[in-house]
Amino acid sequence: MKRTLIRQVHLLDPAQGLDGPGSVLIEGTRLHSVALEDMDPAEADVVVDGEGKYLLPGLVDLHAHLREPGGEVKETLDSGAKAALHGGFTTVVAMPNTDPPVDRPELLRALRARVRMLKGPDILFAACISQGRSGKALSEILLLRDAGAVAFTDDGDWVRDGHLFYQVMTYSAAFGFPVLSHAQDPSLYREGVAHEGPRSRKLGLPGIPRSSETVAVFRDLEIARETGGYLHIQHVSAAETLSLIQDARAQGVRVTAEVTPHHLLWTDEVLETFDPVYKVNPPLREERDRETLRQALREGHLEAVATDHAPHTTFEKTTDWLVAPFGILGLETALSSLWTYLVKPGLLSFSRLVEALTSAPARILGLKDRGTLRPGYRADLVLFDPEAQWEVLPENLYSRSRNTPLLGTTLSGVIRRVWVAGEEVFPFP
Amino acid sequence: MQRGRLTSRHLLGLETLPREDIELILKTAEAFWDVLHQPIPKLPTLRGRTILNLFFEPSTRTKASFDLAAKRLSADLVSISRATSSVTKGESLLDTLKNLESMRIDLVVVRHRAPGIPHLLARYTHAAVINAGDGAHEHPTQALLDLFTLQRVWQTLEGKTVAIVGDILHSRVARSNVYGLTRMGARVLLVGPPPLVPKDLALVEGVEVAYDVEKVLPEVDAWMALRVQKERLEGSFFGSDREYFLTYGLTRERASRMKPDSLILHPGPVNWGVELEEGIESVRKTLILSQVTHGVAVRMALLYLLVPPAEEVAA
Numbered sequence: 001m002k003r004t005l006i007r008q009v010h011l012l013d014p015a016q017g018l019d020g021p022g023s024v025l026i027e028g029t030r031l032h033s034v035a036l037e038d039m040d041p042a043e044a045d046v047v048v049d050g051e052g053k054y055l056l057p058g059l060v061d062l063h064a065h066l067r068e069p070g071g072e073v074k075e076t077l078d079s080g081a082k083a084a085l086h087g088g089f090t091t092v093v094a095m096p097n098t099d100p101p102v103d104r105p106e107l108l109r110a111l112r113a114r115v116r117m118l119k120g121p122d123i124l125f126a127a128c129i130s131q132g133r134s135g136k137a138l139s140e141i142l143l144l145r146d147a148g149a150v151a152f153t154d155d156g157d158w159v160r161d162g163h164l165f166y167q168v169m170t171y172s173a174a175f176g177f178p179v180l181s182h183a184q185d186p187s188l189y190r191e192g193v194a195h196e197g198p199r200s201r202k203l204g205l206p207g208i209p210r211s212s213e214t215v216a217v218f219r220d221l222e223i224a225r226e227t228g229g230y231l232h233i234q235h236v237s238a239a240e241t242l243s244l245i246q247d248a249r250a251q252g253v254r255v256t257a258e259v260t261p262h263h264l265l266w267t268d269e270v271l272e273t274f275d276p277v278y279k280v281n282p283p284l285r286e287e288r289d290r291e292t293l294r295q296a297l298r299e300g301h302l303e304a305v306a307t308d309h310a311p312h313t314t315f316e317k318t319t320d321w322l323v324a325p326f327g328i329l330g331l332e333t334a335l336s337s338l339w340t341y342l343v344k345p346g347l348l349s350f351s352r353l354v355e356a357l358t359s360a361p362a363r364i365l366g367l368k369d370r371g372t373l374r375p376g377y378r379a380d381l382v383l384f385d386p387e388a389q390w391e392v393l394p395e396n397l398y399s400r401s402r403n404t405p406l407l408g409t410t411l412s413g414v415i416r417r418v419w420v421a422g423e424e425v426f427p428f429p
Numbered sequence: 430m431q432r433g434r435l436t437s438r439h440l441l442g443l444e445t446l447p448r449e450d451i452e453l454i455l456k457t458a459e460a461f462w463d464v465l466h467q468p469i470p471k472l473p474t475l476r477g478r479t480i481l482n483l484f485f486e487p488s489t490r491t492k493a494s495f496d497l498a499a500k501r502l503s504a505d506l507v508s509i510s511r512a513t514s515s516v517t518k519g520e521s522l523l524d525t526l527k528n529l530e531s532m533r534i535d536l537v538v539v540r541h542r543a544p545g546i547p548h549l550l551a552r553y554t555h556a557a558v559i560n561a562g563d564g565a566h567e568h569p570t571q572a573l574l575d576l577f578t579l580q581r582v583w584q585t586l587e588g589k590t591v592a593i594v595g596d597i598l599h600s601r602v603a604r605s606n607v608y609g610l611t612r613m614g615a616r617v618l619l620v621g622p623p624p625l626v627p628k629d630l631a632l633v634e635g636v637e638v639a640y641d642v643e644k645v646l647p648e649v650d651a652w653m654a655l656r657v658q659k660e661r662l663e664g665s666f667f668g669s670d671r672e673y674f675l676t677y678g679l680t681r682e683r684a685s686r687m688k689p690d691s692l693i694l695h696p697g698p699v700n701w702g703v704e705l706e707e708g709i710e711s712v713r714k715t716l717i718l719s720q721v722t723h724g725v726a727v728r729m730a731l732l733y734l735l736v737p738p739a740e741e742v743a744a
Contacts, residue, residue, distance in 0.1 A: 198629040202444075204544045204565030204601060274545025320543030322564065 001028035002045050004422070006383070007038055009050025013057055014355035015372035024055060026379040029421040034373045050383060053416060056354050057373055058090025058121075058380030060361040062180070062258055063155070063234060063306035064331060066092070066123070068111070070099025075311040075400050077111070080331070081120030082398035083309070085426040087332040088415045090380035091122045091362070091370060096133070097156040103128035103139045105147035112148050121420055122380075124365070126151040126180060129168045135160055141171045150365050153180035155234060158216050160186070165220065169229030178232040178256070178364055181220050183241075184282060188212035193322055195237075195268040195283040203271055205321060208283050210238035217241050221248040224255055232364055233257040235308050237282035239292035246301055256364050258306035259293050261334045265341055266290075266405070276317050276324030277405050280310070298348055303360040305353070307334050311401030329404040332397055336413035337406055339386065344412060379422035388414040433457070435734050439551045439558040442567035443608035444632075451576065451612060457730035458577050458723070465501070465726055475504035478736050481534045482508040483525065484561070485541040490697060490721065491561050491570070495538050498728035504736070507534075529554045536736045539563075557735040565599045571696055572605035574727040576613060578720050579651060582692060587614035590648050592639075594620040594677060595655035595704060596662060597630050602696045603655060607632050618645055621655075621677055624666045642677055651692040652679055652713075654704040670703045679705050684712040692716055 007023035011034070022036040025044065033039070041047045065071075066080035075083075077094075084092045094111075096102035102111065108125055115123045127149035131137045135154065144152075152168055158181065159165040165179075172179045189208040194200040196207025217233055221244060224231035233245060236257050245257050262280060267290050270278040278284060296302040310327025317324055335357065342348040362371025370378045390396060392406045418426035433453045437446070464470055480499045484492050492510070499506045509525075529537065529550070536557040539547050544566035551558040562568040579586055591610050597603045597619050610617050611633045619626050619638045631638055639645050659670050667673050674680075679693065684706075693705070693715040701707050709715060 201598075201627060201630050202604070202632050204563075204567075204599075204604065206565075274548050320541060320546050320549075322543040 005044035015359035064309040169227040172229030183216035281326035339413040568601040
């Protein structure tokens with residue numbers, strides 16, 4: 001079997017507390033040995049010098065919209081896979097709100113067969129809780145699980161029907177998969193397009209109040225408490241949501257939560273630009289929300305960072321604020337933007353950021369073969385150059401879409417190489 | 430007349446418009462008001478200059494007012510009205526942005542249902558841009574004509590109390606008037622049913638929010654009623670238009686308890702029997718029709734001040 005040695009590199013694996021110079025030997029698809037010391041290059045067929053760079057476990061994204069089938073003009077599994085690798089993601093969970101939605105085992109099997117043809121990250125699939133994402137009838141949860149669904153969600157919409165949500169949570173309790181909740185009560189925001197607060201009032205934009213999130217989270221938590229199911233709250237945006245989650249967790253409710261890079265980076269101040277590139281759901285809220293999210297990420301109350309990578313065409317995103325679709329790209333810029341704007345200025349430790357992008361999401365998905373650098377685990381690895389810079393220009397992105405507010409900016413932190421199951425898949429040949 | 434200059438190339442809103450600019454606009458409007466009352470109410474001032482009226486949202490009076498203002502100044506006028514469906518909206522906006530650049534327009538008057546569209550246009554075109562209403566955000570020309578109307582009666586707005594009454598939440602007229610009135614020294618009260626007057630809509634320090642009409646009546650020098658969109662609000666923001674009329678409408682009886690020389694304004698069109706009771710003009714002075722005629726003078730002033738001088742365009 002082929003052996004690749006990566007040596008003289010800074011190993012960072014928060015799950016085991018590894019943080020220092022060392023080396024990693026890959027054998028075939030798996031990690032053979034990991035050590036905070038040098039290894040003999042003679043042992044390997046290929047030797048990579050990692051001087052001045054970090055070696056991280058491959059990143060795991062809990063939340064990406066890869067748009068296939070139905071939205072191929074925005075993204076495909078191929079372009080999404082490339083974008084993921086460019087951003088250091090070796091595992092990506094694709095959301096099922098496609099057209100048609102992933103609510104049948106036949107479609108899920110077909111998509112997984114597509115993915116196996118791609119040389120790229122491990123693309124996993126979440127399936128719909130309800131048939132057609134209509135929120136009315138339960139989908140074939142067990143058949144979808146057998147077909148490979150790693151989680152269930154009606155992402156894009158909250159499951160308004162409490163009975164339906166209760167049922168899927170009993171399945172979760174019995175089989176252990178996470179239920180990912182887009183927790184937002186639509187009756188509390190109706191036509192809303194921006195965080196409801198002084199700024200949306202001033203600009204005349206219909207608001208989405210914090211209560212639309214907290215009300216939904218509270219119901220979900222109570223159902224998780226009663227059923228014993230595993231609840232994962234997607235893209236937390238409001239400060240008050242954190243105390244609900246922390247209280248429930250302290251009382252034994254099985255709940256985890258994610259935060260997106262954009263909710264960590266921006267606030268509703270950007271509404272003043274009227275540029276719909278910032279239009280996202282849940283909305284960018286106020287400074288106190290952003291600060292609470294950052295604090296909760298530091299302290300681990302928000303376990304994971306998930307991109308909510310949501311590609312849209314430039315055509316759709318350069319219209320007016322009311323009709324532009326919600327969503328911001330995330331796969332390609334998550335690590336470097338958070339490195340640049342949170343880690344470098346000392347607002348977040350790199351170790352905590354990497355944990356939130358690797359072992360934490362792997363644990364949420366119940367994936368026991370990745371997220372950390374242990375012998376026998378999948379050789380999913382990222383070589384990260386912390387000093388280099390790159391420009392977020394259209395020609396530097398692999399996504400089919402360009403809807404990121406970071407376009408035109410320069411970020412620190414470049415992903416030099418990516419291995420998936422022992423094979424070097426980035427840079428692209 | 431000596432042409433003064435505004436501090437901005439565009440009129441996007443009153444939020445940041447300095448008081449000196451407002452004063453210059455009102456002073457210029459006064460001069461055009463006189464012109465409008467001459468036997469031939471037309472000037473050659475903007476001959477050869479091109480103005481584009483771009484109305485993405487239906488409008489009768491604002492558009493007519495801008496049309497007339499442009500014609501009274503002898504400008505060439507192109508009008509595009511497109512009540513777009515939400516499906517085609519994106520298309521028309523992008524196209525418009527691109528086409529504008531190639532049409533050599535001097536000034537664009539734009540109305541759109543979405544906040545911020547005039548601001549985006551201003552960013553992408555070389556023409557001067559006037560906001561004729563962007564969603565629920567701002568309607569600066571309406572507020573300026575309201576200021577003009579009040580100032581013509583009062584000479585100064587300093588120390589006067591103006592109540593803006595009704596659906597503040599969805600009103601661009603209210604937002605622009607809050608900025609304009611306060612900047613000119615008036616005290617502003619926002620009055621209406623609680624869901625339509627959220628406290629954080631007191632956009633400027635000192636602006637007060639009141640929910641009890643009876644308490645504010647004796648204090649106000651002007652009652653500015655806003656149009657209530659019954660279809661949209663009834664059963665959701667208040668119970669019925671009857672309830673609205675009885676609680677926030679200006680009845681003849683209520684008007685009689687206002688100061689004797691107080692004024693009544695309304696941006697139109699009035700829902701009689703909802704915002705105002707019929708016959709109100711026999712109780713207190715209403716300025717509703719003068720608001721309309723003042724609108725032409727104010728818009729002439731804005732076109733005059735904002736169309737760039739020919740020599741600049743040539744250069």
